[in-house]
Amino acid sequence: MAGTLFLIPTPLGDESVAWLPEAERAQVLHITHFVVEAEKTARRHLKALGVTTPIRELTMSTLNEHTPPADVAALLAPLAEGHDVGLVSEAGCPAVADPGAQLVALAHERGYRVQPLIGPSSILLALMASGANGQTFAFKGYLPVDAAERAKVLKALEARSRQENETQLFIETPYRNNALLAQCREVLSPSTRLAVACDLNLPSQTIVSRRIANWPNPAPDFHKRPAIFVLYAG
Numbered sequence: 001m002a003g004t005l006f007l008i009p010t011p012l013g014d015e016s017v018a019w020l021p022e023a024e025r026a027q028v029l030h031i032t033h034f035v036v037e038a039e040k041t042a043r044r045h046l047k048a049l050g051v052t053t054p055i056r057e058l059t060m061s062t063l064n065e066h067t068p069p070a071d072v073a074a075l076l077a078p079l080a081e082g083h084d085v086g087l088v089s090e091a092g093c094p095a096v097a098d099p100g101a102q103l104v105a106l107a108h109e110r111g112y113r114v115q116p117l118i119g120p121s122s123i124l125l126a127l128m129a130s131g132a133n134g135q136t137f138a139f140k141g142y143l144p145v146d147a148a149e150r151a152k153v154l155k156a157l158e159a160r161s162r163q164e165n166e167t168q169l170f171i172e173t174p175y176r177n178n179a180l181l182a183q184c185r186e187v188l189s190p191s192t193r194l195a196v197a198c199d200l201n202l203p204s205q206t207i208v209s210r211r212i213a214n215w216p217n218p219a220p221d222f223h224k225r226p227a228i229f230v231l232y233a234g
Contacts, residue, residue, distance in 0.1 A: 003079040005107045006086045012201045015048035025118045032076040033059045085183045093121045126197035132232035137167035162233040165204020177222035195230035
């Protein structure tokens with residue numbers, strides 16, 4: 001019998017906090033084969049999760065942005081041999097704003113069972129806490145690095161949000177968070193709602209959701225802190 005591909009969420013920052021419901025955790029404690037974004041981080045997560053096999057005896061294969069597409073199929077080999085495989089990202093849900101979608105798609109194509117587990121998603125947590133429209137929304141990933149191009153994209157996202165009543169979510173490399181926030185406040189309309197959800201599920205969690213005209217000045221410092229930006233012009 002073929003194995004199952006389990007999609008295992010990981011904590012958003014602090015392994016001392018239980019991040020999987022017990023029924024979910026119990027499904028993966030036996031797994032010995034994992035596909036991971038970064039082995040060092042995955043070992044820490046799995047140790048905290050309580051995987052029963054000694055960590056040094058686990059088989060880990062890497063899948064990240066540098067993995068050639070041609071190498072992905074080989075990562076499913078343990079499933080054909082009857083082993084369950086766990087897909088683990090750096091933080092949050094695998095294959096959502098993280099590597100793994102290609103592996104999941106290939107597992108479906110080859111007839112393997114895919115089992116997603118309940119766990120933290122920074123995207124959904126930010127949306128929940130933003131006060132923006134949770135019925136219609138889109139995650140846009142990273143915006144352009146160039147300031148002029150980024151300004152054009154922000155205005156386009158604002159226009160789409162207004163026309164479609166659609167919330168727009170995006171992220172930035174943490175050391176550029178403050179620059180992105182400053183540009184949002186500069187180019188977006190005063191009535192547009194902007195939320196920044198930072199360090200979610202951590203003691204330092206900061207969530208600010210205001211219309212541009214009412215954002216605090218000075219704004220909180222989001223430098224080098226993982227954050228989700230939420231824009232809503234509806």
